Amino acid sequence: MTADTIIAARGVTRRFGGLVALDAIDLDVPKGIVQAVIGPNGSGKTTLLNALSGASHADAGSIRIGGEEIFRLKPHRIARLGLARTFQNIRIFDNLSVLENVKVAAACNRPTRFFDILTSSARHRQSESDIDLAAREALATIGLAQRADDRATQLPYAQRRLLEIARALASKPNVLLLDEPAAGMNMTESMTLLDTIAKLKGRGITILLVEHNVRLVMGISDRVTVLDFGKKIAEGTPSEIQRNPLVIEAYLGRRHRHA
């Protein structure tokens, strides 16, 4: 592990009963790149992402984010260390407005004291206005600023995905995990998403992208990791991966046969 490695995972293993969903995965992600994790259905992509974010802990292994060991840490502690994520099956806060959804994450590293809320102290009002500013900025980056006051449930599907990215962004993360961000999006929406990912990379955020759509991944990623049956079978640049016979057999090959 070098100083420039922001995610360093060693021997990450996750079992569901008799099924080994992740089998001693090692993963190094250098700072500031877009790294994709691809693989057929059930290969362990989302499980890996859940292990990294703490949503569903690994059974064994070591995970360091920016040098800090986060294995078995509660998800909110991992979030406060600068790791944010989105979900494959969208999880927005239905009973909050679009802006409030983002504000939840913008409050990430600002402790609230009940006494400050009661008295509406100067410190509290300052913190709330900082949160508001950060949330609006995140919405503007994603292009949802004009929907700020709508109820989150009023957004169409693709914009809900964007809202999740805005929410993740509002916590000012160093690492952003995107779980199938283009799922259910049409061509135009996917292209806009790619622009957004490029923009976030330009801000120095390291992005780990789990994607089903291989073509989408190849264009945007600096490095690609391929999982199959919970094992890492290949890693490299997109062109290396496209030429790798193991990958073609496990993933692209099977796909071509169906097509």
Add this chain to the structure above:
Amino acid sequence: MRLEPTSWPILAAGVAATLAIPLITQDGYIIQLLNIAILNAIVVLGLNFVTGWAGQINFGQAAFYGLGAYTTAIASKAGLPWITTPLLSAVVVIAASLMLGLPTMRLRTYYLAMTTIGFGEIIRLIIVHWEPVTGGTSGLRAIPGISVFGVGPQGQAQHYYLLVAALALAVTVAMRVRRSALGRAMIATRDSEIAAEQSGVDTTRTKLLAFMIGAVYAGLAGCLYASSIRFISPDSFSGTQAILLMTMLIVGGMGSIAGSIGGAIALTLLPEALRFLGQWYLVLYGLGVIAVIVLAPGGLASVASLSQWRRAGVR
């Protein structure tokens, strides 16, 4: 939650009507009933933090109500000055809510509901069986009234104004919490615990805080109940009462401040208004509650906000 400029006249009219009630009716019974309705509204507002916002089913709210009432009754009958009783009640319910909340806030849905039912039963049994202190099933009478350095409300009407002021304070605190990071964290926890956690929300702490704030609302309402009604008995804080409080929240509208108040007042007054029906009042009452739940699952508050949206659509 944002108040539209158009809703200010409605609010002003509501406040004026509320303050005018004791001038219109001199009937002590009606005012007494309204006083109980206001106290219930404060307890349901407290329940709204835990259940309406943080999404945790809590059937222990009546027990916290009772703990506050009995703490106040026992302390003031023992000769402690009234001014100490809100503090004592708050300390007792905070301690009890921590004892119940710390181990149970990791539980979910049915398990938490069952634990809080058990807690309510334990408190009720203690009240019933610890006769020398609590008066057992016959309760405690002649509880000293509210008095701060010899000054206190006299008669039903003055108590009414005092309780309206207490409710206004309870609403102010609830609105401040709703507009703060804590309020948003509570609602986020209800909507998706995992997404809230991954956004940096400590959901266990958030649920515990909601639970404690709710308990303090109930405890302080209990304190005011004991020293303004001046008679308490275990029936007022039983499991049936806990279910009634939950019904008030559901009928009024989960997560809505106005709904919590509306539900509490409607369901406190309705049985009395339907008394002329004799035994049949329960049938009508039950049908009314079912009608609201079926026709407006979001409660009375959702009916109000729906008509607001329609108006916005026309504009």
